[in-house]
Amino acid sequence: MKNKITLFCISLCFTVFSTAQTLEWHQHFGNYSEDVMLAVDTDHNDNTYTTGYFGELTAFDNITLTGLGFFNGFVTKTDSNGNVLWAKTLSQPNDGDIDPNHSVIPKSISVDLNGNVIVVGYFDAGDFDANPGAGEYILSSTNYEMFIVKLDTDGNFLWATSFGATDDSFESISDVGTDSNGDIYVTGFYNSTISIAHPAGTSSITSSGFSDIFVFKYASDGYYLWMYSAGGTDFDLGMSIDVTPSGDSYITGQYRETSTFYTPMFGTESITLSTTPNYRGLFALKLDTWGNYQNAIKVGEAQSECIGTAIAVDNNNNAYVTGYYGGILISNEGTSDQFSIDSDSNYEAFVAKVDFTNSNTSWINEIDGGPDSIFGYGIDIDSNNTIYATGFFSSTLTVGNYTLNKQTTHVFDSYLVKMNSAGEFSGGYQFGALNAVESQPVTVDSNDNIIIAGSFRETANISPFASETIQITSSGFRDNYLFKIASNSLLNIADNNFDESIRIYPNPVKDILNISSQEPLQSENYTIFDINGKSMLTGIVNFNNQINISHLNSGFYFLVLNGSSERLKILKK
Structure with missing residues (x-):
């Protein structure tokens, strides 16, 4: 899956303030039985799978x-x-x-450059068509x-092909990705031994502990190419994979x-990662297209929980990881x-940037649930390496200066957050309603539109x-939902589009905002919007040429004069 993926505060501000923000499109799928959408991907024509x-x-x-x-199982194309x-x-x-x-x-999906669809998952003992x-x-x-x-x-x-351990043990396939040749890479975890027969013989891996990490590669025609295993004597889980065009x-x-x-x-010692006893560690691993080890980075560790659930990679050898931790x-x-x-x-979500060039974590930011x-x-x-992360929160959510409060009676609301590659949050949004967490997939298409899928109840x-x-x-x-947010609905809060003849000062501002203009502004109507597009202050x-904003809370706002589509960003201290 393109885990570009691959949970959540996003500054979805107005491109034109006089027009309300709306989804580009949305779909509702399901019937009377259980329906759960676990993964989403797009092709080069921006079709969604x-x-x-x-x-x-x-x-x-x-x-x-x-x-x-x-x-x-189901597979769809939109x-x-x-x-x-x-x-x-699939049944x-x-x-x-x-x-x-x-x-x-089915657990995950990836679409190659030719629009072919690869689905991975598991089936119970017996026959699967x-x-x-x-x-x-x-x-x-x-x-x-x-x-x-x-x-x-x-x-x-x-x-199609299948593989599994020698006994009915603890194992799962988690994610899939493809390269520019259409070759297929999968990750997951296993216990015991997995053997794959192929024309050259049989290849096997055996776990060292309760569960180990696996990565397999198959050619575009289904021919097995290589396998990789990592782990120790305890739990080790491969949860998400992202693949570059070069493999x-x-x-x-x-x-x-x-x-x-x-x-x-x-000749040399093994390369290991370790945690404090009884702690959980979060890793980021890089392999080359032949399955050769390149680097493994300890992103962090925590006492009660620490896991990476999704990863996305940029063109500069950096990876972005989300997940959750406790402690x-x-x-x-x-x-x-x-x-x-x-x-x-309790458990909190995080977003981290991992620098594989310098083998460290550039930054890690908390998504705070109070x-x-x-x-x-x-x-x-x-x-542009803008980051979109999704997940679930059960009461409140705070990132930077932005706070969301759960709006439903269900256990969880879903969230979406947006941040830049330096780790600076630019807002947050909430949607959906459910009583159990399972998956909240997000992907970005070739035109930078945002596609989000998920499940809800009632x-x-x-x-x-x-x-x-x-x-x-x-x-x-x-039931399931699927929706698209157009890229032009997402305005970076650093952007202003007022005519150069208009200036505001001071900025940041605490109480009185001054406006300088070549044209008289007295008696001009104004509106100040928050980053979600909500009108917070109107007047004349x-x-x-001053506006008193002393009663507004600290944070980012936008000033609009006379209902214009032009705007100026304000930082209220």
């Missing part, structure tokens, strides 16, 4: 899918305007011997098994105690660049804009 699972029945516009087991082009089912074969307890759970079309392609296992399915851009079956892969997740990330054949998260420990953040006895927990789940970056407002309400109601337990410029 999603995957997840459903119960007995689900619907995508006028396309109805029927399941054959307890949970069944055009750049939000119209559903196709939807496919057990319809051969008259239906197991009502059998499940197929990996061909969602008229034919069959049966994958069978006596244990829990992981799978890769490749479809063409129209949803037609191309090939470098970046992975994040969790390790505990001491984990080995590189073992040479001879005090310490980064760059024992160096002059050491810093820490404190979750205050007395309650926040979970970070998705991340992606645009062409009634929820899925618009992140204060100026818009989009209420949707689930047909059953949980006085005879001294």
Whole structure:
């Protein structure tokens, strides 16, 4: 998946203040049974692809899918305007011997440069028909098994493969990415031994502890290429992968105690990362296109929890990671660049920048939930390395000068945050409603539009804009939503677009804002908006060309005169 991903405060300000912000498009999918959307990706034409699972029945516009087991997979394609082009089912074969307890759970999705669709996940012991079309392609296992399915851009079956451990052990496939050749990279975790047969023989990896990290590569035609394993004697989890066009892969997740990330054949010592006893560590790993170890960085450690759930990579050998932690998260420990953040006895989300060139953490910022927990789940970056992160919060959310309060009666609301590559937050938005966290995928398309997918329960407002309400109601337990935010809806708060003849001072300002102009401004109407586009102050410029803003809270605002589309940024002290 493009985990550019790959949870959340975003300054979605007006491009034209006289026009309310709205979603570019939105969709509501589902039926009376359970529906959960787990992953999203886009192609070079800005079509959107999603995957997840459903119960007995689900619907995508006028396309109805029927399941054959307890949970069944779905794969969809939506055009750049939000119209559903196709939807496919991944389930057990319809051969008259239906197991009502059998499940197929897709976990992630990636689209290559030719629009081919790669879906990864797992299925229960028994048979799985990996061909969602008229034919069959049966994958069978006596244990829990992981799978890769490749479809063409129209949803037609191309090939599939599966692999798993030697016993029904602790294992899962977490994420998938593709390079410019269409080669496929997957990550996850496993216990025991995984063996993959191929024309040259059989390749195997064996875990050192309860679970180890794996990374596999397959050619675009499904031919196995290589496998990589890392870990120690405790829990080690591969959670997310992002792949560059040249085939470098970046992975994040969790390790505990001491984990080995590189073992040479001879001559030098193994490369390990370690935590304080009983702590959890957050790692970022880089492999080259041949599976050779390049670097492993300890992003941080914390006592009760510390895990990277999503990773996105820029063109400068930097990775951006989101996730959540409990306790005090310490980064760059024992160096002059050491810093820490404190979750205050609950779980908090974070966003971190990892510098693979200098092998350290550039910065790590907390998404603060106050007395309650926040979970970070998705991340992606645009062409300017602007960061978009998503997740869930259960009471309040604070990033920088911005605070959100949960608006629903459910356990969690969803969030979206925006920040620059230096780690500076520029706002936050909330949407959705649910009682359990599972996934909050986000991706950025080729035109820097933001696509967000997720699940909700009962009634929820899925618009992140204060100026818009989009209420949707689930047909059953949980339904899915999918929406697009146009790139021109996202204004960097550093931008002003007033005519050069107009100046404001002082800025930052505490009480009185002065306006200098070549034209008289007395009796001009003005409006001051907050970063969410909400009108905070209106009035008429006085005879001294001044506006009193002393009663406004500290933070960023925008000044608009006479309902113009022009604006000036204000920083209130």
